[in-house]
Amino acid sequence: MSSRSRVQRQGPTGRIVPAYLEHRAGILDAFTPSRTAEPAGDVERISRRTLDGVGGPDAYYVCRLAEGGTLREFDTQRLVWWDNVYLDAVRSGEPTTGLNRGEVTPPVSLEPGKSYGYFVEITDGNVQGDATICVFQPHQFFTVPA
Numbered sequence: 001m002s003s004r005s006r007v008q009r010q011g012p013t014g015r016i017v018p019a020y021l022e023h024r025a026g027i028l029d030a031f032t033p034s035r036t037a038e039p040a041g042d043v044e045r046i047s048r049r050t051l052d053g054v055g056g057p058d059a060y061y062v063c064r065l066a067e068g069g070t071l072r073e074f075d076t077q078r079l080v081w082w083d084n085v086y087l088d089a090v091r092s093g094e095p096t097t098g099l100n101r102g103e104v105t106p107p108v109s110l111e112p113g114k115s116y117g118y119f120v121e122i123t124d125g126n127v128q129g130d131a132t133i134c135v136f137q138p139h140q141f142f143t144v145p146a
Helices: 010-029 085-092
Strands: 060-067 079-082 115-123 134-136 140-143
Touching: 010 134, 060 085
Parallel strands: none
Antiparallel strands: 060 079, 060 115, 115 134, 115 140
16 A cells, blocks of 8 residues: 655645736637637647736646547547646756746647647646646637638
8 A cells, every 4th residue: 555645735826826817818818829810821839828928927838739629529538739748847857848838839730621629727837746736728729721
C-alpha cells in the first residue's frame, strides 16, 4: 500500500481566478482563430491573450486541438495535437515551459475545409503534481479555408 498527500495552495487560486473573471470577455475575444476570427488561409498559429498581458499574474497555458466544429464533435481522447507543457517541462528540465505562452504553432498540418476546435487551460504550474488550479476556458472552433 502506498499513500500520497497534497497541499492545496489557495494563493494561486486567489490570484488567477479574480484576474480571469475581470478580463474574461477581452481574453475570449482575443482567441485566434475562432468563429469570430475565422482564418483567411492556412492556420499556422493559435494565439490568445494571457493574464499577464492584461496586468494579471503569471500563469502556464496548455492548448488542446482536435477535429470537430462543435462540442459534441470535439473528442479529448483523439487530439490532433496538444501543447503538453507538463511532459515538455519534465523532459527539458525547463521550469518556464508554458509560462505566459500567448501563442503556439502546432507542428501538424490542418486539412483545408475541415473544422477544428481547441481549448486553453490556465494553470499555476507546469508539473502536474504542483498545479493546484486549472481554468478551462471555453472551446474555440474554426474552419480551415478550402
